[in-house]
Amino acid sequence: MPRNIWSGAISFGLVTVPISVASATEDHSIRFHQYHLEDMGRVRVRKYCELEDREIDQGEIGKGYQLTKEQVIPISDEELRDLPLPTAKAIEIVAFVPLDSVDPLKIGEGYYLAPSGQVAAKPYKLLRMALARSSKVAVAKYAWGGRERLGLLRVREDVIVLHAMRWPDEVRSPEELLPPQVELSDEEINGALALMDSMTREDLEGEEFQDSYTEALSQIIEAKREDREPPKLEEPESKPGQIVDLMAALNESVQQARASRGEDAEVHELPKKAAKKQPAKKTATKKTTKKVAAKKTAGRRPRSA
Numbered sequence: 001m002p003r004n005i006w007s008g009a010i011s012f013g014l015v016t017v018p019i020s021v022a023s024a025t026e027d028h029s030i031r032f033h034q035y036h037l038e039d040m041g042r043v044r045v046r047k048y049c050e051l052e053d054r055e056i057d058q059g060e061i062g063k064g065y066q067l068t069k070e071q072v073i074p075i076s077d078e079e080l081r082d083l084p085l086p087t088a089k090a091i092e093i094v095a096f097v098p099l100d101s102v103d104p105l106k107i108g109e110g111y112y113l114a115p116s117g118q119v120a121a122k123p124y125k126l127l128r129m130a131l132a133r134s135s136k137v138a139v140a141k142y143a144w145g146g147r148e149r150l151g152l153l154r155v156r157e158d159v160i161v162l163h164a165m166r167w168p169d170e171v172r173s174p175e176e177l178l179p180p181q182v183e184l185s186d187e188e189i190n191g192a193l194a195l196m197d198s199m200t201r202e203d204l205e206g207e208e209f210q211d212s213y214t215e216a217l218s219q220i221i222e223a224k225r226e227d228r229e230p231p232k233l234e235e236p237e238s239k240p241g242q243i244v245d246l247m248a249a250l251n252e253s254v255q256q257a258r259a260s261r262g263e264d265a266e267v268h269e270l271p272k273k274a275a276k277k278q279p280a281k282k283t284a285t286k287k288t289t290k291k292v293a294a295k296k297t298a299g300r301r302p303r304s305a
Contacts, residue, residue: 006144007116010127010153010160011090017123018116019091024161025110030217063146080146091142091151091162099137099154105171107152108164124160131155139165191250198257 002022010017034043049056063080064072086092091113115124131138131154138153140162150165220230 002112005111008142009090009116010113010124010140011086011092012123012127012138013093015123015126016090017127018120019113019124019160020116021162022112022114023109024112024156028211028214030214030221075146083143085143085148087141087143087148091140091153093138093140093153095139096134096136097139098135102137102139102152102165103171106150106166106168108166111162111164113153113160113162128155128158128160131160188246188250191247191254195250195254195257198254198261 002024004020004022006021008019008021010019035041036043047056047058047061048054049060063075063077065075066072082088115121140151140153142149142151142162150167152163152165154161154163216231223230
């Protein structure tokens with residue numbers, strides 16, 4: 001069972017819902033320590049006081065804000081916990097919006113909100129059902145870890161989930177990263193849509209959604225533990241190169257995507273740019289000229305000698 005990391009309440013107008021918070025995700029990454037390569041001795045980071053020139057333990061360490069080079073303002077955990085903010089004790093809902101209106105770039109890690117005790121069961125269910133029926137999400141403010149945050153509340157199965165959100169001024173503008181202006185044909189866009197269609201899935205289950213990096217690290221660690229040669233990286237059949245013919249690359253990608261899913265690999269050629277033809281008016285003009293010339297020839301009478 002996940003450990004509770006915060007307790008408080010959801011403030012929904014005049015309705016209060018006591019809740020406890022637990023992390024909704026797990027990190028299965030392989031962690032490394034630092035070692036001295038010569039003798040494999042563990043390298044550790046020491047807590048060291050510059051003024052007293054000695055190592056100190058965790059109990060002697062606190063937080064502080066450097067006001068100037070010479071002056072530091074100490075801030076205790078109790079002062080952070082008792083900040084004069086309504087959001088220090090509650091997740092305060094300030095608005096309800098459609099989920100599509102929220103930029104995914106602003107959405108961060110997720111937490112499960114569980115009702116705290118029998119008294120919270122009814123208002124918790126009320127908020128959960130209201131969110132589900134409205135097809136909206138709640139935007140809230142809350143204060144954790146020494147700062148006030150913006151959050152998003154939504155329903156996942158039968159539980160309310162809180163997602164940490166970034167403030168609008170924390171999202172950088174992509175203006176400087178925009179690519180140069182290029183022209184795309186309708187055929188190229190339709191080719192990309194055909195590739196998207198061939199790669200569309202109903203869910204995110206399957207081998208392609210597994211953590212291959214962690215699995216490969218585990219194989220290396222196990223091989224070295226048994227004094228075996230670690231597995232070698234398999235060279236890809238085709239190396240990525242510079243795209244010369246975009247339509248050909250799209251067509252081949254569609255075939256590979258369908259073949260990887262066990263579907264019929266036969267794919268009709270994606271539409272190519274039609275060859276340029278002579279304007280119809282010019283052709284018609286030539287035909288008309290020939291007909292007129294023929295009529296003139298037929299209408300002439302032979303001159304008398």
